[in-house]
Amino acid sequence: MPETPERNAIEVKGVSKVFGFGPDKVVALKNVDVSIRENEFFTLLGPSGCGKTTLLRLIAGFDFPTDGEILLHGQDIAPLPPHKRPVNTVFQSYALFPHLTVAKNISFGLEMLGRPKSEVDARVDEMLKLVRMEELRNRSTAAISGGQQQRVALARALAPQPKVLLLDEPLSALDYKLRKEMQIELKRLQHETGITFIFVTHDQEEALTMSDRIAVMSAGNILQIGSPEDIYDRPAVRFVADFIGETNFLEGTIEERAGDTARVKLSSGAVIDASVAEGVDPSGSVTVVVRPEHAALASEGGQLSGRLSNIVYFGTDTHLHVDLDGGGGEFIVRRQNTRTDRGAAAIGDPVSIVIGAGAAQVLKD
Numbered sequence: 001m002p003e004t005p006e007r008n009a010i011e012v013k014g015v016s017k018v019f020g021f022g023p024d025k026v027v028a029l030k031n032v033d034v035s036i037r038e039n040e041f042f043t044l045l046g047p048s049g050c051g052k053t054t055l056l057r058l059i060a061g062f063d064f065p066t067d068g069e070i071l072l073h074g075q076d077i078a079p080l081p082p083h084k085r086p087v088n089t090v091f092q093s094y095a096l097f098p099h100l101t102v103a104k105n106i107s108f109g110l111e112m113l114g115r116p117k118s119e120v121d122a123r124v125d126e127m128l129k130l131v132r133m134e135e136l137r138n139r140s141t142a143a144i145s146g147g148q149q150q151r152v153a154l155a156r157a158l159a160p161q162p163k164v165l166l167l168d169e170p171l172s173a174l175d176y177k178l179r180k181e182m183q184i185e186l187k188r189l190q191h192e193t194g195i196t197f198i199f200v201t202h203d204q205e206e207a208l209t210m211s212d213r214i215a216v217m218s219a220g221n222i223l224q225i226g227s228p229e230d231i232y233d234r235p236a237v238r239f240v241a242d243f244i245g246e247t248n249f250l251e252g253t254i255e256e257r258a259g260d261t262a263r264v265k266l267s268s269g270a271v272i273d274a275s276v277a278e279g280v281d282p283s284g285s286v287t288v289v290v291r292p293e294h295a296a297l298a299s300e301g302g303q304l305s306g307r308l309s310n311i312v313y314f315g316t317d318t319h320l321h322v323d324l325d326g327g328g329g330e331f332i333v334r335r336q337n338t339r340t341d342r343g344a345a346a347i348g349d350p351v352s353i354v355i356g357a358g359a360a361q362v363l364k365d
């Protein structure tokens with residue numbers, strides 16, 4: 001069966017944003033290109049100040065790009081003020097009306113748009129059901145929990161049936177357990193409504209759990225766009241490997257290269273095989289990354305050797321810190337804990353590290 005072509009909901013083309021002038025000038029976005037597909041849960045992930053909120057605000061129309069254009073379903077949206085864009089935003093602060101009931105908070109926007117009462121009532125019922133808040137419809141929003149306020153804010157933003165919903169760190173005010181629950185809930189809402197979600201977070205675990213695709217940002221640039229698996233298993237650059245999950249970095253030089261694999265001589269003298277990320281310059285020094293869960297300790301026969309320097313227990317797994325021989329630095333191996341296997345090595349023991357097939361990767365710096 002032929003696949004249905006994926007359509008883009010939003011296309012950001014060569015967008016830059018500069019705030020201020022002269023010495024106060026801040027370049028918040030640098031020539032950013034990204035296409036977000038219809039019906040996609042898309043996440044902008046990066047550290048504080050990298051430009052995530054700025055990009056969201058440009059899509060919402062709260063601010064204008066210094067350069068470049070933003071298309072919605074192929075149309076340039078620059079002339080449209082925020083309330084004319086089929087885009088809605090959920091803010092971190094929720095911004096609910098505390099003196100109004102749950103139902104009134106949801107109906108308010110629809111009434112402002114002049115929708116007929118019968119349509120508004122039907123839509124409020126539908127939204128209350130969607131966010132599972134039917135029982136609390138007449139409760140004041142000042143008298144409901146943080147998680148419930150979050151649901152009302154979502155229902156209110158979804159009520160006018162936007163084509164795109166922008167979510168700016170909407171879960172960051174919730175405690176850990178509730179945040180985990182709401183992550184699943186948000187994913188369900190996106191799936192059930194089919195609305196494109198653009199979600200902003202600095203929490204890599206949240207991004208990996210929820211997203212169809214992630215754009216990793218740093219200092220106004222998008223460094224990599226891909227599925228959670230792409231980003232985690234095949235980071236394109238050092239920043240992405242470092243920001244997402246935990247990683248061991250080994251420095252070395254390429255001795256021999258055949259297609260997308262290479263034999264790398266590490267600074268400790270050890271030689272390992274590694275796959276080469278696209279666009280890597282094989283001359284000079286390179287960085288090799290290995291995830292801690294893709295390596296295991298053995299008494300001998302591994303590619304690296306060293307001495308066990310620390311054992312850190314995390315419940316589901318244990319981190320084994322190894323001081324590599326030849327001044328190669330520290331390497332962490334993550335061992336999954338089972339009832340029977342807790343490992344026999346003790347601090348100070350000489351150990352060998354076995355790196356799983358395909359686990360070592362040469363990166364662009």
Ligand code: ATP
Pocket residue numbers: 019020026027028046047048049050051052053054055202
């Ligand atoms: P956070 O996670 O902390 O919200 P962010 O990734 O969303 O960070 P932005 O809020 O987009 O980052 O900010 C990007 C850069 O632009 C920062 O250096 C910020 O200080 C600057 N900036 C944002 N808005 C303005 C403004 N109105 N005037 C001047 N500088 C601004």
